[in-house]
Amino acid sequence: MLGLGTLAKKVFGTPNDRKVKSVRPLVAKINALEPDFVKLSDAEIIEKTHELQKRAQEGGESLDSLLPEAFANCREGARRALGLRAFDVQLMGGIFLHQGNIAEMKTGEGKTLMATFPAYLNALAGKGVHVVTVNDYLARRDAEWMSKVYGALGLTTGVVYPFQPDDEKRIAYAADVTYATNNELGFDYLRDNMKGSVEEMMQRDHFFAIVDEVDSILIDEARTPLIISGPSQDRSELYVALDKYIPELTEAHYTVDEKTRNATFTEEGNEYMERRLHEVGILPEGQSLYDPESTTIVHHITQALRAHKLFHKDQNYVVAGGEIVLIDEFTGRMMKGRRLSDGLHQAIEAKEGVAIQPENVTLASVTFQNYFRLYDKLAGMTGTAATEAEEFAEIYSLGVVEVPTNRPVARIDEHDRVYRTAAEKYAAVIEAIKEAHAKGQPILVGTTSIEKSEMLSEMLKKDGIPHNVLNARQHAQEAQIVADAGRFGAVTIATNMAGRGTDIQLGGNVEMKVHDELAAHPEANPDELRSRIEAEHAEEKQKVIEAGGLFVLGTERHESRRIDNQLRGRSGRQGDPGRSLFFLSLEDDLMRIFGSDKLDAVLSKLGMKEGEAIIHPWVNKSLERAQAKVEGRNFDIRKQLLKFDDVMNDQRKAIFSQRREIMEAEDISEITRDMRLQVVADLLDTYMPPKSYADQWDVEGMRAAVIDQLNLDLPFAEWAAEEGVDQDVVSERLEAATDAYMAQKAEAFGDETMRVIEKQILLQTIDGKWREHLVTLEHLRSVVGFRGYAQRDPLSEYKTEAFHLFETMLDGLRVEVTRRLAQIRPLTDEERAAILAQQMPQMAAPEVEPEPEIPAGEAPQPGTPAPGFVESDPTTWGNPSRNDPCPCGSGEKFKHCHGRIV
Template sequence: MGLGTLARKVFGTPNDRKIKAARPLVAAINAREDWAKALSEQGLKDETARLRERARAGEPLDALLPECFALVREAGRRALGLRAFDVQLLGGIFLHQGNIAEMKTGEGKTLVATFPATLNALAGKGVHIVTVNDYLARRDAEWMGKVYGALGLTTGVVVPHQPEAEKRAAYQADITYATNNELGFDYLRDNMRSDLAQMVQRGHHYAIVDEVDSILIDEARTPLIISGPSQDRSHLYRAVDALIPSLPESGYEVDEKTRNVTFTDEGNDALEAALRQAGLLPEGQSLYDPESTTLVHHVNQALRAHKLFHRDKEYIVRDGQVVLIDEFTGRMMIGRRLSDGLHQAIEAKEGVAIQPENVTLASITFQNYFRLYEKLAGMTGTALTEADEFREIYGLGVVEIPTNRPVARIDENDQVYRTAREKYQAIVAAIRDAHARGQPILVGTTSIEKSEMLSALLRKEGIPHNVLNAREHAREAQIVAEAGQPGAVTIATNMAGRGTDIQLGGNVEMRVLEALSADPQAHPDEVRARIEAEHAADRQRVIEAGGLFVLATERHESRRIDNQLRGRSGRQGDPGRSAFFLSLEDDLMRIFGSERLDKVLSTLGMKEGEAIVHPWVNKSLERAQAKVEARNFDIRKQLLKFDDVMNDQRKVIFAQRREIMEAQDVTDIVADMRHQVVADLVDRFMPPRSYPEQWDVEGLAQAVRTTLGLDAERAPVAAWAAEEGVDQDRLRERLEEAADALMAEKETAFGPEAMRSIEKQLLLQTIDGKWREHLLRLEHLRSVVGFRGYAQRDPLNEYKTEAFQLFERLLDGLREEVTQKLAQIRPMTAEESQALLQQLLAQRRAQGGMQGGAAMPAGAMPPAPAGERTGTPARVAAPLQVTVGVEQPAATPGTPREGFREDDPSTWGNPGRNDPCPCGSGRKFKHCHGAY
């Protein structure tokens, strides 16, 4: 026995001590169970309301926990017929304390979340419960909403393409269920609004993240991006794509460990010749010339698309679109695209329509979004293997909650075969044997291709089975419900986050629904009684056959994903069995050193079809997986360090925008900007401590004219500079006075109220424009800063320094642009308005009644978003009718188009982008209901 094992026997593990410390709280909750049971329905609500009042009066939530949890347990018992076990109360306690509760599959995590959610909702700031997909968000909100309703609390659910009013109401509820993607996108959209009333979220108080490892680790590598379309370069993608298949194998090198592919010298030469022949590379120009940067980028992405991305593994083609597959869950990731032109390269390879690349309007990573919450908690069946990452990145502890009943699953040692052919023969034999005995089998595969290949082998053997992968996602709930029936065979891509338990004997509720839909005349109670009797017999038969058999066909890079698959069996103390069938040709074995093992197997003289089975093999594989996990953690940590630089700047910009939106009057902000611009101009053309003969008076006069809108009559710069004894301070004061006087005149012309609106809108629009440009610059900086390492300089420090300089430039440019735009606006004359009106009418007549392209309805996705996760840009209020330079006419409000309904785009007709909006606002359609 090792020293560590001996110490744990005496002192217990840190996890044991945490569980022990929480036991008195569970006892306090149980002591109040009879009190809660004695309450009437209204009594439950009244007691919850009293707790809410105490919380708002400043009493700590920890003091309210025993009473609150007792009320929630009673509400769950009455509303759902489910009485929470003590271990579920433990889970709720640790979630309230801001930890990750690791609870095995089938231990009732959905119910556990109601306890801390209710307690933290008493503060009145809203609680977010985060799920991995829209189906689970809707299901859990409806299901657990009954518990919250019994306590007098409100529940909301946020899903994509929801009307704004409905979404805002969902966020105002006490408890809001939503997906991680939608929460992140709504945060970004809110920070693109131009009016506080349009914002939907109300802060970030407390969040419970379900499948926390999937969301905060697996999905944390790719940012959420809201983007807008840029130029179309589909012809270039197609032209480059046509050249890649002609390259010889010696023309490139593939590194599977790092998932990278590069051209060799031979490949570069062949490519240059092919590009010249195709007319893409001018004569005399090499791929190494600076002018070839864009072309080299396209060529590299085309090579990656062909050699690293495989159809039916990393993506599928569905309805003429390339849809990515989540490597961890096997789900389709609709609406998500690879960035930097890689998605377009795959579209060219597959011969489908190429969506244009987009520019980033706003982005955030999940790490930085979830760190916005004052308190964060999470639930999953598998978190301990990533405990270090949760602690370091999010400050979250991981607590392993004991199961309600002991786990009865038998986990067998891995079976390692020499070849994939031998492995699959053994898998088919194991499935045939279990199926014959009436034991249900869940077969885990790593890709669609492998799930369909195995399906073909089973069809040849005449074994009936279901396949659950991205192609069959519509039947997901039904397939999972049937997976526990006697002898059922289910082949599935990774089962992470499926959200539905596999129940031995099958799912009663699903079978009742199917029976009633097949025979609507049948009596529901009779149908249920018959099916429950059948289910009891089926369940007993499955238990006698050994419970659910989880058979994995490969090891994943992450132990956590393997544990998730294993955890599907043996829920709630059920019997079960799990086994991994591997071969030396599997990706993990092949990439991470199977040569030594191959030599060992050869030395042992293994026969055809024989497997090596030993605990040492398991340990060796776990070490390989731990190395890969550590490397992936380092990559995510490094990415986060870079993103933190942008995140600090994002917080400043978003806080500034909110401050401007909240302010009734931004005159002081605008005046400060104007005065700073004046000071910068004077410093630029009349440097401090310089002599008058060194001043660039003509340059200053020109800058004053273009930036401040002050002509020689208002600001005779040359005359002022020639005066005896004048210095930079005196000249600056005079320019400030002249600029202030000009703005006072504009205020008189527009009216104070209109001027305040103009200032606010211009300020917000300019901030947004400058922030977009800044994001693009940071992207370019990030792509090249890694090369500084060759010069023995730390790329991260270089990035921080230059990003800060770029941010200073953003602020300087913002002040100058706002000042310049405000200096140039003016009300239009009646003649100009009339002339522009005539021009618009002439354009309409020239169109011959044909309208412009149909505008996108509210809530629809814009074409070809360019980030790895994308969302629709915010619908922002139309800008006021003032222009810089030549003014657009102030729109005249009219009556709405007949039959026009705000919430139904089909009633809007088909107006052109520049036509008046059918709502009657008088604004152009593109600035009103046609705004994305």
């Protein structure tokens, strides 16, 4: 009997069915326009783009109203450029992307081509479109491939990659459509907000982004903050010293919680470590680990414990080239350059005996969650998003729409087979591989770690079965390995299949074969070569289809259903036959951590023999429930982290937007004056409070503070003795004195140079204060959790304290900027003449104007900086006129070097 929900869906259709149905009229409209666009010449297609751009940018037409014509033009451009005519389902997916949704499309349905439609339409607005991929290889490949389409339509394409020259990167961001990785986009955003002028910035608007493998980027990596950091104190010796004692520990000394990925010392463990650290003198005699002075040591030994008990070689990281390189648990790729924070990476380096790199302090950071929420409109595509639809909706306001496949899925998904032990499971896996291999069926074997993939590889070698292994160690050959995975008799072991970018086509990948043959035989005729390879491919594909298509064999369930679905989705593309089957054991991580005791007891009662498997839909259901629980818990963790990060994000946006305004302004003297007046008001409130009598004023304190912060020595004692002088009178006199003093400086330096100095001092002070503030917020966040023990909400406490810290930072910023501007003074003619004579001995010292002070010292030699010159502090630059040599010693004119005006 059907449930009420199922019955209602049969009558009314699912919400997804209704969304799909709603765009069918639009697809029909695009198809109706096709004959008109087929008739256009190549030049007329480009002309059509210019017309649509004009209508969007000048005519005020909405992109929605231009959609049918734009999609029809794009389809025709793609057909001519690539020889591919987009299917109706690809147009449908493109419409959903334009509407700001996630399009879930099965593997092999053509997501890369589908993305060109909304990218083209939104690029007409002239604000730039970002297409985001998970790795540099895919960014370059997709940009190169799809640039043919955009080129045929009259648009420009750019690609952004790590260590790209600035000029090239600026051009890439200025293109109509820019391909880039999520990491590079996030880092460029942070770098842009550390630049000193608008011209140096790379990114334009955050208008529209299409995120490929959206689940991997916005969910799996959402918790990972992007951090730009600088070196801090080197504690290498302490890491090495503490690492020696962790292997001595017994299980009674610590507890490991694999669910929360945490390791802690027991009371017995604390006592043992305290005794050992006293013996070797790391912990001073009489000092306990519980003392406040021991905070640093406790932090380091906890990280050393985590490094040993939670992070495993060839699973969480590899040792490559004398470095610890992390492995992405979702894609199995090595993440070069990515480091764990808070000293954990250094603890792993000590454990593996490689060179320890110094810890870093955060200069700027942002999470992917908050970076991608900067865009006016966001869209995504993936093969697996439906299981995380709630999170996409709640955090990113993204709907998930399942786009129908072009052809019905013919893959057979079998029930999981559950064994008692891992040994029994792997024996069954080898048998299944042998059986399928004997008939030539290509097999894709999914594992969850490098260690397991290599163990399986050894087992297959013993049985003489030829195979390829795809994991972080074979990073460079991955495209080739994936392309060959669908060939007759191929066996491929993959650590993970998310975001691989290359389709597994039955019989192999024709384009790859043609490319390789041409590289090996450049003298061959490309057309003849292609014809021969296509004929061979058709024959091999037929043999693979007869053998049953691609067999996906999973050796373990991942804690996320999406990862399993990504593996399974590799089989059965474009209506091809295929099958998928997962082999599990009660010793697998998911089963072990999330309660296999009951199942083990049931299986024991059933009297299962060794090597026997339990196969039942109920087992699948209970596994899915366990996975859904883990996903729910992970969502809650990400949601909670986001709430904390949102506090910092609001402050980050305020600082970054303020910074941008300062860089764009030609004259910020009003801003610095307002800051100065606020400093004056604060000083008066502190030392000469309103409604107080003159004999109650702290005139000596006021005089000292004004000398320190405003560089003025004023007769406050005399003013206080005058009849009728109150706070307002003192305020007027003090403001007038500071205004006159700064006007005198501006006259001495020249207005142009003064504006440059003001801007540089303000920007550098903002950056310095923001860096200090980030460190303070990190410390606050690490301790605020303990407020829960006092029945106070940690998040609420964090918000309140973070706001107060932000206010304090702004107060400090005003004082620092005012003090630095007040303390610069003109050079004497003699000082400047001496410097110029040393820098340019062949020229007589010219008549000079008064300039800012450079600290006393030896005059520079040609090609060396002026005495006391500090790159980051304009007050130490002196004040050369625009055409003088720059005091940094570069040999360039000041106006072309450090004196360049924004």
